[in-house]
Amino acid sequence: MIELLYESLLETLHIVGVSGAWTLLGGLVVGVVLYVTSKSGPRPFAVVNQPLGLAVNIGRSAPFVLLMVAVVPLTRAITGTTIGTEAAIVPLVIASIPFFARLVESALLEVQPGLIEAARSMGAGVPALVWRVVLPEATPGLIRGFTVTLVAVVSYSAMAGIVGGGGLGDLAYRYGYQRFQTEYMIWPLVVLVVLVQLFQILGDGCARTLDRR
Amino acid sequence: MSEPSIRLSGVSKRFGDTVALDEVDLDVQPGEIFGILGRSGAGKSTLLRTVNLLTRPDTGDVHVGGEAVTALSGRRLRAARARTAMIFQHFNLLSNRNAASNVALPLRFAGVPRAERRARAAELLDLVGLADKARAYPGQLSGGQRQRLAIARALAAEPTVLLSDEATSALDTDTTDEILDLLADLNRELGLTILLITHELEVITRICHRAAVMEAGRFVETGPVAELLADPASRLGASARRLAARLLGDDVAAGALDGGERA
Numbered sequence: 001m002i003e004l005l006y007e008s009l010l011e012t013l014h015i016v017g018v019s020g021a022w023t024l025l026g027g028l029v030v031g032v033v034l035y036v037t038s039k040s041g042p043r044p045f046a047v048v049n050q051p052l053g054l055a056v057n058i059g060r061s062a063p064f065v066l067l068m069v070a071v072v073p074l075t076r077a078i079t080g081t082t083i084g085t086e087a088a089i090v091p092l093v094i095a096s097i098p099f100f101a102r103l104v105e106s107a108l109l110e111v112q113p114g115l116i117e118a119a120r121s122m123g124a125g126v127p128a129l130v131w132r133v134v135l136p137e138a139t140p141g142l143i144r145g146f147t148v149t150l151v152a153v154v155s156y157s158a159m160a161g162i163v164g165g166g167g168l169g170d171l172a173y174r175y176g177y178q179r180f181q182t183e184y185m186i187w188p189l190v191v192l193v194v195l196v197q198l199f200q201i202l203g204d205g206c207a208r209t210l211d212r213r
Numbered sequence: 214m215s216e217p218s219i220r221l222s223g224v225s226k227r228f229g230d231t232v233a234l235d236e237v238d239l240d241v242q243p244g245e246i247f248g249i250l251g252r253s254g255a256g257k258s259t260l261l262r263t264v265n266l267l268t269r270p271d272t273g274d275v276h277v278g279g280e281a282v283t284a285l286s287g288r289r290l291r292a293a294r295a296r297t298a299m300i301f302q303h304f305n306l307l308s309n310r311n312a313a314s315n316v317a318l319p320l321r322f323a324g325v326p327r328a329e330r331r332a333r334a335a336e337l338l339d340l341v342g343l344a345d346k347a348r349a350y351p352g353q354l355s356g357g358q359r360q361r362l363a364i365a366r367a368l369a370a371e372p373t374v375l376l377s378d379e380a381t382s383a384l385d386t387d388t389t390d391e392i393l394d395l396l397a398d399l400n401r402e403l404g405l406t407i408l409l410i411t412h413e414l415e416v417i418t419r420i421c422h423r424a425a426v427m428e429a430g431r432f433v434e435t436g437p438v439a440e441l442l443a444d445p446a447s448r449l450g451a452s453a454r455r456l457a458a459r460l461l462g463d464d465v466a467a468g469a470l471d472g473g474e475r476a
Contacts, residue, residue, distance in 0.1 A: 114303055115305050117267060117305065119318070121267060121376075122298070122318065123292060123293075123294040123322055123370075124291070124322045125288075125291055128321075132318065133318075136307065136309055210309065213308045213309075213352055
């Protein structure tokens with residue numbers, strides 16, 4: 001039991017770690033583009049903003065279980081397989097990038113307009129404005145948003161069992177639910193709760209330390 | 214007369230149906246402190262922002278240091294903005310950066326190397342009396358200290374012109390005087406041209422050489438502050454009388470101002 005639990009935990013951490021890293025990168029890029037090109041952003045550009053916003057909304061409205069099945073061809077193209085841990089990461093990243101991107105966008109929009117005006121008055125161009133002013137000021141909000149995203153990724157990762165992705169959710173489903181072994185249902189759940197708590201505490205701590213307001 | 218430091222000619226700006234600026238002309242001489250007095254909504258804020266083109270006028274030309282900034286765009290406009298610094302009512306400091314990195318921000322935009330940025334930031338913090346606060350965050354400073362910090366930041370890129378947007382309006386009276394005295398010192402010592410907007414008469418009378426009163430997007434009077442105050446028909450003079458009456462009581466105020474005019 002302990003061994004199975006440990007193995008599953010490692011699988012979950014692997015899935016969440018790799019998906020989290022890609023989500024952080026992709027979500028930041030998409031979120032910054034959404035912010036910069038939005039109507040109240042530093043360089044409004046509807047031709048980019050509207051299609052991207054639509055894509056993000058579609059990504060966020062698709063239930064994860066359906067998304068996982070829908071992107072199977074893409075998963076195969078990227079990983080060469082449709083089952084296993086690597087195959088679970090593809091739909092996870094696709095689902096969580098739009099989620100995090102919206103949180104990034106709203107964190108950036110919350111930066112005081114006066115600060116942006118001050119930076120422009122100093123002769124900052126858009127890249128310098130985003131890199132030197134908007135992102136540093138929004139850092140605590142970005143960390144909070146990423147924490148929320150990571151918790152969502154943990155919860156999505158439990159569904160990865162469907163494609164044989166392994167992890168704690170898979171363990172609970174196969175042993176606990178399908179084989180009626182209640183303790184296999186409870187212990188993975190306990191570990192998941194502890195994991196989420198850890199992420200939340202860590203995220204809140206970082207955000208608080210970096211917030212000097 | 215030498216070339217004006219700031220020249221606005223026929224500058225107009227509309228926001229929808231609202232006329233914010235209506236054919237405004239303005240010359241500010243090098244080394245001058247010019248104040249614009251007006252209520253909120255008079256167009257002062259829009260006027261100030263046409264000087265560094267944070268707001269682009271619909272018609273009219275803006276010259277800063279002889280250069281037609283209204284003709285600029287892109288990189289050259291950003292370079293012109295760096296020479297025209299600005300301070301604000303709510304300071305607009307980066308809350309997650311300490312005092313020294315706030316001051317160094319314009320230098321980062323200008324691509325100045327790190328060592329030079331540090332040296333210059335220390336120098337400027339010293340100039341505004343915050344030498345011991347280099348590592349403090351804006352949240353740990355008082356209102357007056359924050360505005361000093363914002364002034365140090367504004368000076369970092371060695372501007373020739375400083376635009377002041379109600380810089381003392383969020384401060385108490387004593388702190389206001391302290392900040393105004395600092396601006397007057399910088400004007401004298403660095404030859405800095407200052408264009409300020411305010412709704413506080415005391416700001417005009419304390420440090421401005423010339424002033425204009427603005428209403429509904431136009432200047433209704435312009436002139437040297439001393440002359441406007443002495444002119445019984447001027448709006449600035451009338452405001453001064455009203456203020457004195459409010460502070461001292463009608464009779465005393467009338468006597469004081471009459472005495473002042475005879476002298």
